[in-house]
Amino acid sequence: MEEIRIGVYVCWCGTNISKMVDVEDVAREIETLPYVVVARDYKYMCSDPGQDLIINDIKKHKLNRIVVSACSPRIHELTFRKALENAGLNPYMFEMANIREHVSWVHTSREDATKKAKALVAGAVSRVRWHNSLDKRFVEINPATLIIGGGISGISAALEIADSGKQVYLIEKTGQLGGFAAKIDLSSPFMYSAPQMINPKIDKIFKHPQITVFLNTQVEEMSGYYGNFTTKIKTEEDHEVELKFGNIILAIGLSTFDPSVIENYKYGKIPDVITSLEFEQYLISGKILRKDGSVPKNVAIIHCVGSRNSNYHDYCSRLCCKNALKYSNLIRAAIPDANIFELYSDMRAMGDGCEELYSATSRKNVMFLMFDQKNGMPDIREASSDDNCKMVIEMDEKLSGERVEIPADLVILMVAIEAQKEAKKLAQAIGISMCGNQFFIERHPKLDPVATTTDGVYIVGSCQAPKGIPHSVAQARAATARILARINVGHVEVEAATAKVNEDICCGCQTCISICPYSAISLDEEKQVSVVNEVLCKGCGTCCSACPNGAIRAQHFTDTQILSQIDGLLEKSLQLQEGLL
Amino acid sequence: MSEEENKPKLKLAVYWGAACGGCCVSVLDVHEKLFDVVANADLVFWPIALDIKYADVEAMPDGYIDLTLFNGAIRNSENKHMAKLLRQKTKVLVAYGSCSYMGGIPGLANLNTKEDIFERIYNETESTINPENIRPQERYEVDEGVLTLPEFYNDVRTLSQTVDVDYYLPGCPPQTERLLEVFTAIVTGLGLPPKGSVIGAAEKSQCDECTRKKTENKLIKKFYRPWEIVDDGETCFLEQGVICMGPATRCGCGNRCIMGNAPCRGCYGPAPDVIDPGAKMMSAVATMIDANDANEIEKIMEDIIDPAGYFYRYSLPASILRRKMR
Numbered sequence: 001m002e003e004i005r006i007g008v009y010v011c012w013c014g015t016n017i018s019k020m021v022d023v024e025d026v027a028r029e030i031e032t033l034p035y036v037v038v039a040r041d042y043k044y045m046c047s048d049p050g051q052d053l054i055i056n057d058i059k060k061h062k063l064n065r066i067v068v069s070a071c072s073p074r075i076h077e078l079t080f081r082k083a084l085e086n087a088g089l090n091p092y093m094f095e096m097a098n099i100r101e102h103v104s105w106v107h108t109s110r111e112d113a114t115k116k117a118k119a120l121v122a123g124a125v126s127r128v129r130w131h132n133s134l135d136k137r138f139v140e141i142n143p144a145t146l147i148i149g150g151g152i153s154g155i156s157a158a159l160e161i162a163d164s165g166k167q168v169y170l171i172e173k174t175g176q177l178g179g180f181a182a183k184i185d186l187s188s189p190f191m192y193s194a195p196q197m198i199n200p201k202i203d204k205i206f207k208h209p210q211i212t213v214f215l216n217t218q219v220e221e222m223s224g225y226y227g228n229f230t231t232k233i234k235t236e237e238d239h240e241v242e243l244k245f246g247n248i249i250l251a252i253g254l255s256t257f258d259p260s261v262i263e264n265y266k267y268g269k270i271p272d273v274i275t276s277l278e279f280e281q282y283l284i285s286g287k288i289l290r291k292d293g294s295v296p297k298n299v300a301i302i303h304c305v306g307s308r309n310s311n312y313h314d315y316c317s318r319l320c321c322k323n324a325l326k327y328s329n330l331i332r333a334a335i336p337d338a339n340i341f342e343l344y345s346d347m348r349a350m351g352d353g354c355e356e357l358y359s360a361t362s363r364k365n366v367m368f369l370m371f372d373q374k375n376g377m378p379d380i381r382e383a384s385s386d387d388n389c390k391m392v393i394e395m396d397e398k399l400s401g402e403r404v405e406i407p408a409d410l411v412i413l414m415v416a417i418e419a420q421k422e423a424k425k426l427a428q429a430i431g432i433s434m435c436g437n438q439f440f441i442e443r444h445p446k447l448d449p450v451a452t453t454t455d456g457v458y459i460v461g462s463c464q465a466p467k468g469i470p471h472s473v474a475q476a477r478a479a480t481a482r483i484l485a486r487i488n489v490g491h492v493e494v495e496a497a498t499a500k501v502n503e504d505i506c507c508g509c510q511t512c513i514s515i516c517p518y519s520a521i522s523l524d525e526e527k528q529v530s531v532v533n534e535v536l537c538k539g540c541g542t543c544c545s546a547c548p549n550g551a552i553r554a555q556h557f558t559d560t561q562i563l564s565q566i567d568g569l570l571e572k573s574l575q576l577q578e579g580l581l
Numbered sequence: 582m583s584e585e586e587n588k589p590k591l592k593l594a595v596y597w598g599a600a601c602g603g604c605c606v607s608v609l610d611v612h613e614k615l616f617d618v619v620a621n622a623d624l625v626f627w628p629i630a631l632d633i634k635y636a637d638v639e640a641m642p643d644g645y646i647d648l649t650l651f652n653g654a655i656r657n658s659e660n661k662h663m664a665k666l667l668r669q670k671t672k673v674l675v676a677y678g679s680c681s682y683m684g685g686i687p688g689l690a691n692l693n694t695k696e697d698i699f700e701r702i703y704n705e706t707e708s709t710i711n712p713e714n715i716r717p718q719e720r721y722e723v724d725e726g727v728l729t730l731p732e733f734y735n736d737v738r739t740l741s742q743t744v745d746v747d748y749y750l751p752g753c754p755p756q757t758e759r760l761l762e763v764f765t766a767i768v769t770g771l772g773l774p775p776k777g778s779v780i781g782a783a784e785k786s787q788c789d790e791c792t793r794k795k796t797e798n799k800l801i802k803k804f805y806r807p808w809e810i811v812d813d814g815e816t817c818f819l820e821q822g823v824i825c826m827g828p829a830t831r832c833g834c835g836n837r838c839i840m841g842n843a844p845c846r847g848c849y850g851p852a853p854d855v856i857d858p859g860a861k862m863m864s865a866v867a868t869m870i871d872a873n874d875a876n877e878i879e880k881i882m883e884d885i886i887d888p889a890g891y892f893y894r895y896s897l898p899a900s901i902l903r904r905k906m907r
Contacts, residue, residue, distance in 0.1 A: 507787070507788035514798070545868075546864060546865050546868040547865065549858075550852050551852070560854075
C-alpha cells in the first residue's frame with residue numbers, strides 16, 4: 001500500500017475565519033498529526049495563488065491526500081477537487097473541514113473556536129486517510145425542460161427554448177396562461193396594452209410543436225438530478241403522466257397581499273375600498289364606477305399597502321408606485337374633473353420612463369400627500385351625511401406637518417407583492433432555498449442571479465423577488481441561455497460516489513432492492529447477489545444503511561471513513577480539554 | 582516410538598468467564614472425537630472437567646499453553662484476572678463463543694448499572710427479604726482470616742476489550758464441527774487466517790445458506806413474535822413479520838435455528854467490517870415497515886417487544902452503544 005502523505009491548508013478567508021480562529025495555531029498543531037506532511041495557512045485558499053499552493057505542494061511533497069479547512073464544501077469543494085485534478089491527483093482524495101459557517105461565524109470565543117477548528121480539521125485528516133480514488137462518470141442530459149408557471153416569465157422561457165428545437169413542458173396551476181400580465185390592462189410606464197403583448201405569445205405557445213402545456217396542474221414531487229429529472233403530474237383529465245427532463249425553470253410568479261388585515265383601510269368593510277388588482281379589472285372593463293354605479297368624484301390611491309412596513313413586509317414591492325402613477329393618468333383621462341389623491345410614503349417609481357411618468361402625472365392636477373409608515377398611516381372612515389363625499393381619509397401629512405382630511409368616493413389600495421403560497425412546498429420538493437419572505441433564493445445575488453444551489457434548477461421572474469415584465473423576461477431569457485448552453489454540451493458529470501456491492505458478503509436477502517428510491521438495484525439471479533446500476537444510483541446511501549451485513553457500501557461515505565472522522569474529531573477535542581486524555 | 586508419538590503434544594486450556602457453561606459442554610460435544618483431541622493435545626486447564634487450580638496455572642511459564650479457548654464475558658475481577666493470566670501463559674488465545682467475542686447474553690446487563698442489578702437481586706426480587714439492606718462484600722474478616730469475593734464490575738466487557746485476542750470463534754455455543762476444524766487447523770499449523778480474524782464461520786450471512794423462499798417483498802405491516810404466528814415453514818421469516826437476525830449474522834452454524842423453524846437470533850455475530858450488527862439490523866428492519874404515516878409506523882414498531890434484547894441479544898458490549906449511560 002502506498003504511503004499516506006497528507007497536506008492540510010487552513011484558510012483565513014480574509015478576516016472571516018481569522019478574526020475568530022487562530023488559523024496559524026491550527027496549522028501548527030495539525031502538522032504534528034500522523035501522516036500530515038505539510039500544514040499551511042493562507043489568506044484565501046480559493047484564490048488562484050491559494051490553489052497553486054496546493055498544486056505545488058502535491059508535486060513537491062508527493063502529497064496524495066489533501067484537507068482544506070475553510071468555508072462550506074457547498075461553496076468550494078468542487079474548486080479544490082479541480083485543483084487536485086490539475087495536480088494529477090484523483091479529486092476524491094480530498095476532504096474539507098468547514099471552519100467558517102460551522103466555527104468562526106457562529107462562535108464568540110476565539111479560544112473555544114480555535115479548539116473546535118482543530119478538532120474538525122483533525123477529524124478531516126483522520127477521514128481522508130481512508131479515501132479512495134473514484135472515477136468520474138457522465139450521463140447524457142435530457143434535452144427537455146420543465147417550466148413551472150405560465151406567466152410572462154414562463155411563457156418567454158418556453159418560447160425561447162422551444163424555438164431552438166428542444167422540448168418544453170409548461171405547467172400552469174390555473175386554467176389559463178398569462179399570469180399577472182394577463183390581469184392588467186396597460187403596462188406602466190409606457191402604457192403598452194398588456195393583452196396585445198401577451199395574447200399572441202400565448203397563441204404561439206399552444207400551437208408550438210415543441211411545447212406541451214398542462215393547465216390546472218401542479219407539481220408535487222420531483223426526483224432525479226441535474227440532467228435527468230423526473231416528475232409525476234396529474235393532468236386536468238386526471239391522467240397520471242410521468243415527465244422526464246434535464247432542467248427546470250421555476251417561474252411561479254407572485255401573489256398579492258390581503259389588505260383586510262390593516263384595520264385602518266377597512267378593506268372588505270367599505271365596498272369602494274378596492275385593491276389595485278381589482279382596479280385593473282375596472283380598467284379592462286372600461287368603466288371606473290363605484291359599486292352603486294355612480295362615477296367617483298374623488299379618487300384616493302394609497303401606496304405601500306403591506307410593503308415597507310415591519311408589521312407586514314419589510315421589502316419594497318417595487319411595482320406599485322409606477323402603477324399608482326399609471327392609475328392617476330388613466331383616471332384623469334376617464335374622469336377629467338375628478339379629484340385625484342396619491343397617498344404615498346416615498347415615491348419609488350424608478351427605472352426607464354418612470355421619473356418622466358411621475359413628473360407628467362404631477363402636472364395633471366394630482367395631489368401627492370406623504371404619510372409616515374410608523375406614525376400617521378391614513379385612516380379611512382365612511383363619510384357622514386353632511387360630507388360631500390362617501391369616505392373621508394384622515395392622515396398626518398408629513399411634508400406640511402398638518403393633519404388633513406381627504407374626501408374619497410373610491411379608494412385604491414396598492415397591495416404588496418407576495419410570494420406564491422405553494423412556493424414553500426415546491427422549494428422542498430425540488431430542493432432549493434427560500435428567503436424569510438418565501439421568495440426563492442438565487443445561487444449568488446450578484447454573479448449568479450437566475451441559477452440556484454441545485455444544479456439544473458433556475459428561478460425567474462417574481463418568484464425570486466417582486467419585479468416587472470422587462471426584468472422577468474430578461475431573467476427568463478438568461479435562464480434559457482444557460483440551459484441551452486448546457487444542453488449543447490450534451491452530458492453532465494454525475495456523482496462518482498455511488499453504492500457498491502461486495503459480492504463476497506452479499507447474501508441476496510434483497511432488503512436493498514425495494515428501498516432504493518431510484519430503482520437502481522436488482523438481483524443477479526444466478527449469483528444471488530444485488531447489483532447496483534451505477535447510472536441510476538445517486539449515492540444517496542439509503543441501501544447502505546438498510547443493508548444488514550454491510551455488503552453495500554456508499555463509496556466516499558464508508559463506515560470506516562465516517563467513524564475515523566468521528567474518532568479523529570473526538571480524540572483531538574478530548575486532548576484539548578485538559579485532563580480528559 | 583514412532584515419529585508421530587515423539588511429536589510434543591499441544592497444551593490446551595479451556596476457561597469460562599461470565600458464561601452459562603454451554604461453551605464448555607460444546608467442547609465435550611465432540612464425543613468420541615475427544616480421543617483424537619487427547620491424542621494430539623494435553624488438557625492442562627479446564628475447570629469444568631479437571632481439578633487444576635489457578636495456582637497451577639500461575640506456576641506455568643509464560644507461553645506454556647499452546648491454545649486457550651476462553652469462553653464467557655468479562656463481568657468481574659476474577660474473569661479479568663484469569664483473562665490476563667491466560668493471555669500471559671498462552672500462545673494462541675481464542676475468544677470462544679458469543680459472550681467472549683461480543684459480550685453475549687451476560688452483556689445485556691449493560692442495559693442496567695451495577696446498582697440496578699444489586700437492587701433487584703438483593704432487595705426487590707419476590708423471594709428476597711433483606712430489611713437490613715445487606716449486600717455482598719468484597720472483603721469480610723472472620724476469625725479464621727479474610728474472605729474475599731471478586732469485584733462485580735459496572736460494565737460487562739468482551740475478551741478483546743480486556744486482553745489481546747488472536748482469534749474469535751463465534752456461536753452460542755460454537756458448532757462443535759467448527760471447533761474441530763479450527764483445532765485441526767491449529768494442530769497442523771495450516772490454514773489459519775491473519776491474527777484478529779473470525780474463524781469457524783463464513784463471511785456471508787445466514788441468508789446465503791437459508792433455504793427459505795425470499796423475495797424483495799419485505800413489507801411488514803405487523804411484527805409477530807414466533808409464537809404469535811403459524812410459520813408456513815418455507816417463507817423468509819422477515820417476510821412473515823417475524824424478526825430474524827439472519828441477514829445481519831454470519832453463517833457457519835449450519836442454519837441451525839432456521840432449520841429448526843426458529844428465526845436466527847444472531848449468535849454468530851456480524852459480517853466482516855460491521856461494527857454494530859444491532860444497529861445494522863434495526864436499520865434494515867426499519868426499511869421494511871410498510872407505512873408512511875408516522876403514527877402508523879409507531880404503532881407497528883410497538884409490536885417489537887424489547888428491541889434492545891432482540892437486536893443486541895449477543896452484541897451489546899461490543900457495539901458502538903456498549904451500554905446504557907445511566
